[in-house]
Amino acid sequence: MSSSQSRGGERMIHQDYIARIRYSNALPPPPNPPKLLDIPNTGLASGQYTTPGFASRLARDQPLNIEADAELGMPLDLVGMPGIFDGDESSIQAPLHIPAPHPHDRALLRPLSTLGKPKFSDSGVSFLRRTEYISSYTSKSRFESTTSKSLVSNTGSTRKPRPTPNVNTESPEYIKKQIEKGFQVAAANVKDPSKIRHPTKRNVQLVDAYPLLPDLDAFPDAGGYVTIKFLTNPVAPSSTYDIRLAHSLLQPVPTSEEEEARRQEAKELYERDPERNPPPEDGMDYEFYMPETTEEATNFKRKLDVFDEDKDDDDLYTHTNAQDQPAFRFKRVRAYESAHQSGSAQSKYDEDVVIAFHDGSDGLHAKAVYYYPILQKTSIRPQRMKNISKFTRRGPTTEEETEAPDYIDLQIEDPGEELVSERNVWKEFPYGRPGEAEETQDVQNGEKSRATRESNTPESRDADGESE
Template sequence: MSKKSDLLVRVRYLNPVPNPPFPPKLLDISTDINRLGEPSYLNHLAASTQLPMLVDSEMGMPLDLNEYDGIWDGQDQSLNPALDAGRVHHPIDVALLAPFNPPPEANGDVKAPVATEVSWMRNNNYLTRKNNARRKEAAEAKAEEVVDASEAAQIMAIEKSFHDLYEQDPKEIKHPDKKKRGLTVVESYDILPDVESWENSYALVRFPERPSAATAINPAATASSPRLAKAILRPIREDEDQQLIEFYLPKEEDLTNLEEAYERAIPSDEVDNVYAVTQEDPNDPTLPDIFSHVHYDRIRMYEVLSAAPPTKEILVSFQEDQNDGEQEDGSDEDDERPKKRRKGVYYHEINFRTLLRKTRAKRREEVALTADLWDKAVVGYRQPAGKDEKEREMSKAQVSDPTWVNEELRKSRGGDNMAELQGEAIQDEDVELDEEAQKIEAAVHEEEDNDED
């Protein structure tokens, strides 16, 4: 057999099934579909189904407990009779009937039995997570270290951190992450609060995608980065559980006019006059003369998914070494030059963080019935009033005034200087003593003078 085809046996005689002598016939049986909805249609099913034998009318579960004696006195023997009440176990056998939970040590306490692990039936990742959870529980079961949370202890811990920082060589600092222990310190910066902008409020807004000027009418519209930097987010409170935000942008050609409007900010006492003019006629031709402004267009509406103050995010800016000609305290020899800050990392807290997502096109029509929506906005600037400047100075004092902490402590304790009694550091040179403290200090000085004499 030189060929593979020699192994095949050809079928030479076929015996197909002959076709039927006549085509199949379809019988049309007339029936009424409504008869299937009649109750009598189920009579033969009910007659052919045998009902099971019922124990009683309560299906074996007693509902009326009044029939059992002593049930309301805590004696349920009649309701729950023992299977073999007369059987008495031998004292030796009673110990064998107890659950088998041997202690891990000879004199140790009895612990709950641990489920046996079957490695070939479990995922390795699952076993690892379970073992890690057990180690964590065992670590938490140990005696917790008592931490002194008093104000004096907290201040001492903060002061100790500064002392340890200056005592330690920066080159010897190791990264806390074991995987990054190979990193070395190249340069160190002082971490300082950003005093110049501390009174400003910053919010971190996360968009579902890069914002643009695209709308339903013009979906291909784009916006430059300077234009996006001048965007306005206007919150709209639809209800207590849901908040919406509208996104506004100026026109590209109005960016220069917006800078001019900032330079021509009107005094605070003229704001009421501008409101009166816009109420009478929003398109008054004299409005640009008394109030420099720019028109903003509504682009789209966003829905707020989450809003909360961040706990692990701050704004930081790096300030390198000062240029030549600048002094140590940050002031220049030439007063006309702009002042620069000292080298360091300046931080600022983020007051708010929110996550946005797009809304449906019909959502705005639904919200328009209950909310105050704007298609356009007139944006200008006014100079801060006395109240605004006072609030900004109070906010700035948190990081610029060295006596701010002491004053807050006095206010929280009813005006008494109790910080020294609790071991806290008070700068007597900067904080003026009250009358009682001055009397005590004078009496101490008199006693010292008498002792010297």
């Protein structure tokens, strides 16, 4: 009471109890206890500590401590084996006659001595190259053997070696000579097929040989064919192939003068500063037409088939045009535009070609494999944004831009003299005449006059339809 009374005048302050608690975060011991190895001390002078084989030898010397159970890790369940409880142990015994191993498993039966990398002689070093001298002189100090013939041939020869001629392998004469030599070797092998051997497969034998020739009579006036790929299905989805697609028409739409001037301006800006200006749009627009029924498509195919006896019969036509003449009628499906376009007249033989086998039974082709060049590869997609872009750039549709017809009537006729003369050019000049560089560039850009004008030649329209 005395102490409390003596501090009665002081102010009491309440203070909480603070305790610092530290939790242990020690790492657990390793799962395997450390093991001391008895390493023989050979000293640092021997240099064995720095070699990779030192650690490998220690790993081989240490035995593996494998703890196995009573069944040695492979429990045997006898339930389910036929006749095992009746005293018949044939199901668990090895067969008397060992079956032949599978060819894929023969590599597993190789002896241990043959495993690993093959050992080479110590004289050769894999990462060093033998010294080669520019001069054609070869040292004669090395002998192949100790016989007198070898000594005489290396020390003193009565005949001097003939100097090798200095041949330019890049010259046109040398290239022409090697090409002619290759044709001679091929002709000799064709006469005697037993001499031909496959470079890797020895059990393969030659059955028949076909010469590879260009079909010059089948070249169109453009000098090649065009492959067109639809990015979307142009017809309704079905489980069967619609044969109308293989006998449809794809008509190029000519570009207007304003659009042509806009492309030329974009091309000049891109050539001047390609980093700031995008590349010009180098594409074309198409109108896609297709027969309405499969019967019309079949008759159209027969009309183009040179082997069909009734190809000249007018009964194959399914409609009549405005002049009361028989014709095929194609209905417009929709407009398309090119999404990707590649290829040129100068590279039509470099990437892809079409190959056709003929055994000589048709009477028009000899027995050979004929190839046809691919002039251009184009991927087309449905045209959706063209009308919007036209309206935003130059206003609504002008009077000059008329809509495409809903139907097209087509008649099949023989090619005229002008078209035949254009086709015959490619027989003599595979890449075109030397003075027609500008026309070749127009073909590459898809702006050739044949594609932009309204052609009345049925073969040219058929080439566009069959290219699909």
